[in-house]
Amino acid sequence: MARVRLRISMSLDGYVAGPSQSVKDPIGIGGMRLHEWVFPLAAWRSMQGMEGGEVNDSTRIVEESVANVGATVMGRNMFGGGPGPWSLETPWNGWWGDNPPYHHPVFVLTHHERPPLALEGGTTFHFVTQGPEAALDAARRAAGTQDVMVAGGALAAQQYLAKGAVDEMDISLVPILLGAGERLFEGLGADLHGLKLVRTIAAADVTHLKYAR
Amino acid sequence: MARVRLRISMSLDGYVAGPSQSVKDPIGIGGMRLHEWVFPLAAWRSMQGMEGGEVNDSTRIVEESVANVGATVMGRNMFGGGPGPWSLETPWNGWWGDNPPYHHPVFVLTHHERPPLALEGGTTFHFVTQGPEAALDAARRAAGTQDVMVAGGALAAQQYLAKGAVDEMDISLVPILLGAGERLFEGLGADLHGLKLVRTIAAADVTHLKYAR
Numbered sequence: 499m500a501r502v503r504l505r506i507s508m509s510l511d512g513y514v515a516g517p518s519q520s521v522k523d524p525i526g527i528g529g530m531r532l533h534e535w536v537f538p539l540a541a542w543r544s545m546q547g548m549e550g551g552e553v554n555d556s557t558r559i560v561e562e563s564v565a566n567v568g569a570t571v572m573g574r575n576m577f578g579g580g581p582g583p584w585s586l587e588t589p590w591n592g593w594w595g596d597n598p599p600y601h602h603p604v605f606v607l608t609h610h611e612r613p614p615l616a617l618e619g620g621t622t623f624h625f626v627t628q629g630p631e632a633a634l635d636a637a638r639r640a641a642g643t644q645d646v647m648v649a650g651g652a653l654a655a656q657q658y659l660a661k662g663a664v665d666e667m668d669i670s671l672v673p674i675l676l677g678a679g680e681r682l683f684e685g686l687g688a689d690l691h692g693l694k695l696v697r698t699i700a701a702a703d704v705t706h707l708k709y710a711r
Numbered sequence: 712m713a714r715v716r717l718r719i720s721m722s723l724d725g726y727v728a729g730p731s732q733s734v735k736d737p738i739g740i741g742g743m744r745l746h747e748w749v750f751p752l753a754a755w756r757s758m759q760g761m762e763g764g765e766v767n768d769s770t771r772i773v774e775e776s777v778a779n780v781g782a783t784v785m786g787r788n789m790f791g792g793g794p795g796p797w798s799l800e801t802p803w804n805g806w807w808g809d810n811p812p813y814h815h816p817v818f819v820l821t822h823h824e825r826p827p828l829a830l831e832g833g834t835t836f837h838f839v840t841q842g843p844e845a846a847l848d849a850a851r852r853a854a855g856t857q858d859v860m861v862a863g864g865a866l867a868a869q870q871y872l873a874k875g876a877v878d879e880m881d882i883s884l885v886p887i888l889l890g891a892g893e894r895l896f897e898g899l900g901a902d903l904h905g906l907k908l909v910r911t912i913a914a915a916d917v918t919h920l921k922y923a924r
Contacts (some may be wrong), residue, residue: 510882510903510920512725513897528901580791669723671884673908673922677901679755683724688741688890690723698918700911705918709886 500641502634504648504655505563505668507532507704512683513676514652524578524593526679531670535704545599555701559670569637570604571630573654577623581660584612584625590621591615605633607654630657650697652680662691667709673676689708712852714845717777717868718776718860727865730891737791737806745885748917749773750864756806756813768914770882781857782809783817783849784843786867790819790836797825797838804828804854805836815851815906818846820867836892843870880922 508514509532516526523529536542540551541560545630579590594599596695597618604623612625625634637646648658669682690709697708721727722745728741736742749755753764754773787794792803805811810831817836825838839846850859859870871877882895903922910921 510901512894583850600873648814671920673903675896675899675903677899677903681725682889686724686888686890688888690888695916695918698911698913700913704910704918707884707886707907707918 500568500638500643501645502604502638502648502658502663503567503645503666503668504658504664505670506558506650506655506682507670507672508682509672509674509676511675511677512681513679514650514655514682515680516676517678519575519679520535521578523614526676528674528676529679531668531676533675535670535672535701537649543578555699556704556706559668559699559701559706560561561673563647563668566644567602567647569593569602570600570647570649571633571654572604572606572613572649573651574608576649576651576654577608583610584608586613589615591617595620597621603637604649605637605640608632630654631661634658634663652684654673655682656686659686659691662689664691664693665711667693669706669707669709671705673690673703713851713856714858714878715782715851715861715871715876716780716858716879716881717863717871717877718772718883719863719868719895720748720883720885721895722885722887723894724888724890725894726866726889726892727790727863727895728893729889731894732788732789734793739889741887741889742892744887744889745883748883748885748914767920768912769883769917770912772881772912772919776860777859778880780815780860781854782815783813783860783862784846784850784861784867784871785817785819786864787819787821789864789867790821796823797821797908798908802828804830807834810834816850818850820846843867844874847871847876859898865895867898868895869897869899872899872904877904877906878924880906882920882922884918884920886916886918 516529519526538552541557561567600620601620608625615623664676692711696710699706729742732739751765754762754770759829811834814833905924906922909923912919
């Protein structure tokens with residue numbers, strides 16, 4: 499049965515992005531520190547077309563994050579390009595270059611219409627203006643028997659967590675403070691909608707917490 | 712060398728107490744859920760004079776929490792009795808009965824003077840009105856070569872974390888949301904003052920994260 503999965507890196511103080519997000523700091527000031535555990539990994543480097551790298555307890559997390567994923571949903575901020583209508587003269591085509599690491603349909607939550615953007619390697623960005631449920635429905639259809647990944651950011655993740663739409667949640671808890679920015683668990687109340695801690699992996703400089711129903 | 716240690720249970724969304732703390736809900740609504748991992752343990756039960764109980768991966772955490780501790784510092788809310796001057800007619804003597812589980816001097820941060828309160832089993836509560844530094848100094852002197860434990864609540868812990876006064880921090884991360892209440896990491900900025908993750912214990916329904924310099 500296809501699942502809706504969320505995986506995200508979070509600081510000890512609960513932030514999934516630092517303050518003052520911008521083109522210079524896409525994940526906010528200090529936000530890149532949330533992802534430093536992934537960059538040395540061979541599993542991650544090979545996805546970017548790079549050789550070499552480490553194999554450690556986090557390798558499994560990276561491998562799982564792309565296994566059996568048929569579609570991705572993300573918020574407008576994660577796709578980037580700033581708020582407001584899309585510029586068609588100098589279009590923003592995401593952070594990931596000509597060959598994004600998704601290789602499947604990606605549904606971007608936005609208030610502003612835009613035609614689909616087909617890039618290399620099988621990644622097509624679809625811009626959905628009818629809200630989070632419509633985006634998830636479209637992603638489920640596109641994924642077929644495979645899973646849908648909710649990629650973030652905080653607001654997109656919160657919308658699906660609040661609806662109880664998330665079947666699996668992988669939180670990579672990074673032992674740092676960001677002090678400000680966007681918290682994952684904000685305005686969600688006390689209801690985890692049946693998600694329970696099912697696995698803890700103590701890796702180098704990061705603790706991977708898996709929640710499932 | 713004597714250390715200043717903080718150990719505290721925290722929800723996945725960062726709360727160390729739920730909302731609306733009261734005599735009925737000393738740790739706020741839902742706050743007792745933060746401590747459910749400890750109640751079945753033989754190590755904890757024996758401290759309360761009870762027999763039986765479980766031994767599991769959390770046992771070590773409970774044993775460590777009382778080992779080599781010569782004094783404790785806590786905030787007024789953790790000692791309880793409501794805000795404002797102490798009533799001398801119907802004095803509040805803490806939550807723990809005639810024989811509190813400390814068995815050493817406990818320094819309570821308060822704005823209101825009160826004579827020391829000596830209870831059974833070696834626990835004496837000292838009420839310190841000169842601020843957190845004075846309380847910590849007094850606790851260090853009382854502890855001698857042993858450690859000082861910062862017991863909480865959130866505000867007391869924050870005051871010592873902000874000063875970089877904490878040498879070891881044990882966070883028992885409980886896989887629940889409280890949704891509201893008091894967060895441990897609030898207003899502390901991004902500085903962990905050299906504290907690094909040094910140990911992760913994946914126990915039943917709780918993940919113990921140890922930070923040290």
